[in-house]
Structures are given as structure tokens and as C-alpha cells.
Amino acid sequence: MPHKAAAPRAMTCWNLGCWTTALEQLRSPQRSCKPTSQLISSVIRHRMLSKRKSETQDIHSLLLCPDPSRRLDRSYTEPQPLGHGGFGQVFRMKHRMSGEVRAIKVIAKPSCLDELQTVSNEVYALLQLDHLNIAKLFEYFEDKGSIYVVTELCEGGNIGELDPMEDDSDEIRLLFRDVARAIAYCHSEGIAHRDLKFDNCLLAHCNDRRLGRMAKVIDFGLAGFLQAGVPGEGELEGVVGTLYFLAPEVLKSTDPLNSYGLECDLWSFGVMLFVVLTNEHPFCSTASGPEDAYRRIANGCLRLSCLRNAGALAIEAEDLLRSLLVKEPLNRCSAAEALVHPWLQPELETPASPSCKPEQLRSLVERISSFSRFSKFEQAILTVAAHEAKPKDVEELQQVFSALDLAQAGWISRDDLRRALKICDVRLSKMETDAVLDCLDADQDGKIQHTDFLAATLKPAHVKSEKVLEELFNFFDFQGTGHITHEDLKAVLGQDLACHVAVQARANAQGVISQENFRAFILKAMNKLELQIQNEKSLAAMMVL
Template identity: 30%
Template sequence: MGTGKSEKSKREGRSLEFSKEVSGLIRHNNIQEFYNIQGVMGRGHFGTVKRAQSRDPHDTKGYAIKSIPKNKIEYRIDLLERELGLLMTVDHPNIIKFYEVYEDPQYIHLVMELCTGGELFDQLISKGRYTEAEAAKIMHSLLSAVAHLHSMEIAHRDLKPENIMLSTSDEDSEIKIIDFGLAKKYLEEGSGENTVLGSSYYVAPEVLQNSYGLSCDIWSCGVIVFMLLSGKPPFDGNSDMTIYQQILKTNYSTSGLEWEKISEEAKDFVKVLLNPDSKNRITAQAALEHPWLNKRLEDTTPKIERKVMKRLKQHMHANKIVKETLNILIRTLKQDEIKQLNNTFRELDKDHTGFITATELEQGLTSAGVNLDGEELQELLKGADSSGKLNYSEFLAMAIDRKHLENTDGLWLAFKYFDIENHGYITKENFSNALNRAGWELSKNEVNDMLAEYGLENHDKLYFEQFCKMFQDPKRYGQITRMYTGKASRQ
């Protein structure tokens, strides 16, 4: 008996063996040293989600931390690796943002974006049902996120109102898809599975026949819009088996009292999403062009702002340290600013893939009256990554107002990102490692050249004061940074 306890303690205390790609991301620190973890917000397939606040007084943003007991996944590390890999891959305004991961003796902790508006399910229960305009707005955001996932051959496989969060409690809050515990990348439709995954109300008929593909998410979207409009699920029963039988027969109705004032276009939208033939079911991209969505959203289509597009042009002249700092500063954006940039991103993303292509970017620049020749356009895209298109985070970093580079709280977060060993200074190797993690392979000489732009090439250790000097007015950076370091400026 004593031996059993000893073996359990050994298992709980040791690090899990992840792949090289994932292990390089894991911080082996006590997460309690960095975050004040508070009450439980919800539970996922493998762990509990709690609200948290950074212990750094200059980081006022809240976080959600998903804690997964290691003894639950030690024999299925591949599932956690898959979830982490997908969270690092996806990047969309309506998908939850993943920040970092910690490992301690008992848990794996995923630090993620905090949503304070609660679940869509709870709001649906509270409201009873949504107007067509309200439902169309939610479905446009949801299908935009699904189109992004499907463009990368990723199926979520558990879409339901409980896995859709409201970013804030505001009436016009963004929605965010959460919980990628069942998500999987598919190379082709019809991949066989031995287990029915997902929740019974939302499961597609082909899944009940052990055939999975991307289109199972579209069926789930059909169930969700049915519920938003009527307040009831299309398939109901006292047991999972009863519900499954109704799903296999596609036994639902849009002719009851609750549907009397619903438009025929809305009913057709439900019908094309709940097509029992998975091979001929509408795609997310095609669903976004459905007349029901377009008519109810045409008055809310935003104009592409010239000032935002001008920032994209300015970004091509920034060096990679500045670009990565801007990536960190995205975390400090206020909701109203994020909303404005999200609207511009969606308007540029004409094909709904969650990426902005060279053609889409050129059209956006032209419509905003910003001139950029072909060579400059390619240089701009090349400055983001090697894919030849912009993802959501890259767009935000390029479009962020440069006033945030005067925000010392934001710069402190960026400084701590580069100072991963928490020494209180950044070395050239720290810069190189951080930029390599972000996908930029740079030598120490290249980092040196960047620092030379600010006269800092001879500093082996860059303290916060010097870091701020790269972005702020030199006359004021020394005074401001004393409140962060408690030390005199090091020139």
C-alpha cells in the first residue's frame, strides 16, 4: 500500500513528456507566483476554468486559466498536445485567445483570454429567444470563426451555446468559441471514429454513423440558430437515444407558434444548415453569403478607415523588435478599439478565411485612399510572416494606434515578455530567443543592428529604462520608468 502511494507521488511530481514543439512553450514555474487565481468560471472536458489576475500591478487585464490534472491526461498526452497545437494555430476575432502554458507537479495550466459576459446558453435562457437581427449577428460571427477553422481543415466537433462565450456583458458583445478539447484536424471528409463525440442535441447524423468531417460543425450551427430563433432545440427527447433517432430522421419543424413571425429566409437558412446529407451541406463560407444574413447585416457594414490602413503602411518600416513589442501591446487594447479593428479586419477578409490576402489588402488600401505599389505590398506581407497573407494578430499589431508605444504599462508587459528569465534586464540572446519563438530566425548581429538604430548596440544588458527609450520621448522615459524599477535611469 505504501509503495502504491509512493508511485503515485512520483507520477504526480514528474514532468510530462511532450513533443519538442510543445515542450518549448511550457514554463516550469509556480503559476501562483505570476497569477492570483480566483473562483471557478466553468468546466471543460479535461479541466476546470478559473478567473485570474496577474500579480504584476501594471497588468490590469483579467485572464482565464484552464487547469488540467496531469493524472487525467498522462496516458493521453496526445490529446492535450493536439488542443495546444490547435490553440496556437487558430487566430480569429471570434475564437478564444491562448497566451501561455505552465506545468507544476499536479497540473497543466493554460492561460487564456478572459470573457466576462458568460455563456451564450445562459443568455438564451434569460432572453427566451432572439430577434432575427440579433440572431443574424451572432450567426455571422460564429460562421466566420467556423470558416476560419475549416480553411485550415480543423473541425471543432463540439459547437454548442455552452461553448460560445460573450466577451463582455455589453449588448453588442463579441462572441468567442471556446473549448478545443474535441477539436481535430481533418484532411478529408468521412474520417472514421469509433465514438460519438459532442453533445447529443447538437450532434450531426453522420457522426451517429461514425463518420466525421468538417461539415459536422455546420449542422451544429443549424441547431444553434434554430434555438436562437425559437428558444427550443430542433431535436428533443427524454434520452439521448430518442434525440439520436430524431436527428437520423431529420425530424424537426419550423411551423409552430414560435415560428409564425419568423421570415421564410430565416427558415431556409435553418434548412440549408440542417441538411442531413453531409456531402451536400452548405459550407461556412457559402452560408455567410446567404440572403438572410446579408439583408440583416447590410446596414451595419463598416467602412474601411483611412487612418487604420495608413498604420499598415507605416508598419513596413518598423524593425522586428518593434513589431514583436506591438504584438504584446495587443493585450492592452480596450474593447472599443478592438471592436473597431475587428470590423476593419472582417471587411478586408472578403473570402471569410480569417486571413487577409495580398489582393484583399490591396483592395482595402485602395478603397481607403492609401497608395502602395506592388513591391511595397509584398514587402508589407513579407514583414508579417512567410505565408503571403496576414492573420488576425498580425493585422492587429500592424493596425494598432502607435500611441500605445507611449503606454508604459504596456511596454512593461512587453519588457517582461522578452525578459523570460525574470532577471530585470534583457540580453541580446533574450531578444533573439523571443523573436525566434515568434517565427523570426535572427542572428545576434541582426539584433545588434536593430539596437543600433537607438544607439543601444553596446549594451549587453538592456534595462527597462533603455527599453522604453526605443519607443518613447527620451526626455520623459527616465522619469516614468522609475515607478516600475525603483531605480535611477541607467544611461
């Protein structure tokens, strides 16, 4: 196969844009738009709180705490433009306190009230998602004109730059599996990305892998929301996304009677895979204009000759592509089915289902039991520390999480954890088992999420490092002023606990806590937790004797 030409890469810029806008105007009456001063953050908060089953404290609720109206320039500096999309411009900026470089997407606020919910999609989706292959949300800001979404920065290029002639074939499979995992996780949460393309599947540096790269999905501005765990329900409407990656059912949804579901993302995934492996689009040539491309994608045949001409293309890859690029969405393979396909099982890394040793699980269960008895403040500290942790710092815990995530869904089911406890001969009473499960699945949705698991199993000693102490201080220092106020604590912990922490952390007469006093308070709290865990272990050992 020849070296990858530039033409397929150009497909990413064929955004429907004005073309579909014109179609919409032909079939929709003109609406009068009034400028809005309503805060998007209030829309996001309302959507999040109305979705949640209980007032649980997890990373999703903690990220809602900072006041979005605080000033961005107090926390970030040195903006450098990275790119511009349909929903806003992206900058590379440095976090003042930590020195960490992050991506900041600037989204202009709409002039129409009925567009508020659409613009809030980016933050609303990221607040719900907690997966290693989805760009992590750190925080967000809002002023009169824009909303600013801060996520981790991925500087390794995008998945469309992979070349079978130059890149390790197993790594290509591994990186596409990363994307498939992200899609499967989103779908399990009832979220369709709806704009999967090369530009939105980025590569990030990853020290845990031999070749040092991991794929992450970004940009949820066009996300659609359905009932979680209900495949085949066509409730999404509107032709949104980038033309060359759109599924036929999306293109045909200009008819108000036609809707579509989560399956549209699998078509886009198949298009990306086809282009990378063959250097061709599966249904139209690089010379096709938008109208011709529309017809070919909606009604044309799969270009089988491209698969044959690819030469070294594995039979498994062709089989996967044929199951993804199916016109009828209900006959298309799901993300969960794609994940277990042989082609997405590379041998580059450690086994896909790492083992979990009985003594290891017993130790983690002891930590989880202790975590369930920690104060709200102590749980918040460990949750933030888990969210901010680098993969190399929690590698062992992530391996256990992966071992317990039997379906590769990005979360652990209650039944899977019960089964693991039984296999590892971890003997707990029904009351103790329920307590462990309730601690890990506080919102009772049957899913143990990644950060919740890390928070409950993280050793308090991890929090005592200077780097983590600094990150914790930065989280509570919402305004980036170099100190923590009573109002900052109140936003996370509530009035009563904020007063308690202020006293224990030796706040001054104005209720302000210095970084030095906050650091000393956290160290004292973590030392207490370590002693508590040790005492519980000793007591358990005595009871066994």
C-alpha cells in the same frame, strides 16, 4: 412563443462520457498505460514547428517562447472556480502584474503516452487561431501533473441564454453570425471544433457594439485537424462531443470504416440556433434519454412542427436551419455559405462591408513598408502590443481589416489586398507590392492574419502609453519576478539580438534589466521608429514633387 423553458438548457450536460467509453471498450483491445513524465509543451512545440513553413516571427511563434515550466502562482493569484468540464476545471484568476482577470483552464496530464497529443489539442489549436470571435490565448503553463491554459475571460453568459421574447432579434442574429465567423475561420485553417454547444459559445462584453456583447468560441480540447481549405474530406474519427449537438455522421463513426469532416460543426451550429429560436431540439424531445436521442438524431426527421409553432420565426431563419440540419454532410451548407445567408446579415451594426478610404490605405501601406524594415526586436514589440491591444484601442485598424476581408474569412487574401490597392489607386511597383505582401504574410500561406495586420499598421505612439509599456514588460518577464533576464530575451530574440538589447537597455552585470530601464529603452525605440516613418514620408513627398 412562451418564455424559454429550462429543459433545452439541460441538453448541454448530456455529454457522451462513460456511455461512449463503454462502446469503445467493447470494440477496442485493452491497452497497457504507462505513466508519462514527458512534457506536453514539447509535444505542442514539435507539432507547431513541424507545421510551420518557415522560421517566421509572428504572434504564434512568440507565444511559444515563454518557458511553460515557470510557476503559475508567480503570475496569477486569487483563483475562483468557474466550472468543470470533461477535460478539466476552469478558474477565474487575476494577473498579478496587470491586474487583469483571465480564465485559466486546468487540464490533468494523461497517464498514457498515446494520449499526449489529444491533451495537447487545446493549446495547439489556440496557438494557430487568431480571430476576434475565438477566445484569445495569452500563455500556458505546465507542471508535473497538469497543463494550464490562460485565455481571455468571457463573463456575459452563453449563447443558449438568448431569448427571442426578451433579447433584440437583430442582436441574436449578430451573435450567431459571430459564431459562424469563428467556425468559418477554423475551417479555413483545417480545424473542426467538434464540441460546439452553448457552454462553448460564450458572450463577452464589447464596447464597440450598441448592445455591448460579442460571441466567442472556447474549448478546443476535442478539436480535429484536417488539411486546410479542403472541404468534404472525411478524415476525422471517433464519437466525441456532447450528444444532443452531435451530427449524424459523428454518431455513426463508431464503425471504423466511417469518418467525417468539418461539416459536423455546421450541424451543431444549426442545433444551437434551432433551440434558441424554438425552445426545442430539432430531432428529439426534452424527455428523450441518450439511447432514444441517438436514434432520433441519426435517423429521425426534422421536427418541422416546432418551426411552425414558433410563430414569428422568420422565413429566412427557417431556410437557414433547413440548410444546416441536413443529414448528408456533403449536402449541408458550409460555414462560408452560412455567413452570406440573409438571416445572418442583421442591420443592428454598421454595414457588413465598411469602406476603406484611399488616403487611409495609403497611410497604412507606408506603415507596413516601414514595419518591414524594423529590427526583429522592434517587430516583436509591435506584435505583442497588437496581441494585447483592446478592441477600442485599434478600432480604426480593425475596421480596415474587416473592409479588406471581403469573404469574412477572418483573414485577408493577397489577391484582395492587391485589388484594394488598385481600387484606392495606391501605386506601387511590383517589387514594392511584393514587399508589402511578404511582410504581412511572412509564412507564405496566402493569408494575412488579424494580429499580423495590426502589428504592421500599429502606430509606434500606441506603444508609448503606460498601459502598453506595462503589458510589454509583463510579456518579457516570463517568470513574473519584476525584472527581465538575458535568458528571457534570448527565448524570444535569439542570442545575438538578446545581447544587443541587454546592452541598449542597460542591463546590470548579471544581465538583468529593471522595469524602469526597459520602459526607457522601449520609449527610445518607439521615438526612433516614429522619426524613421516621418523621414520616409518626407522623402516620398519630395520624390512626388
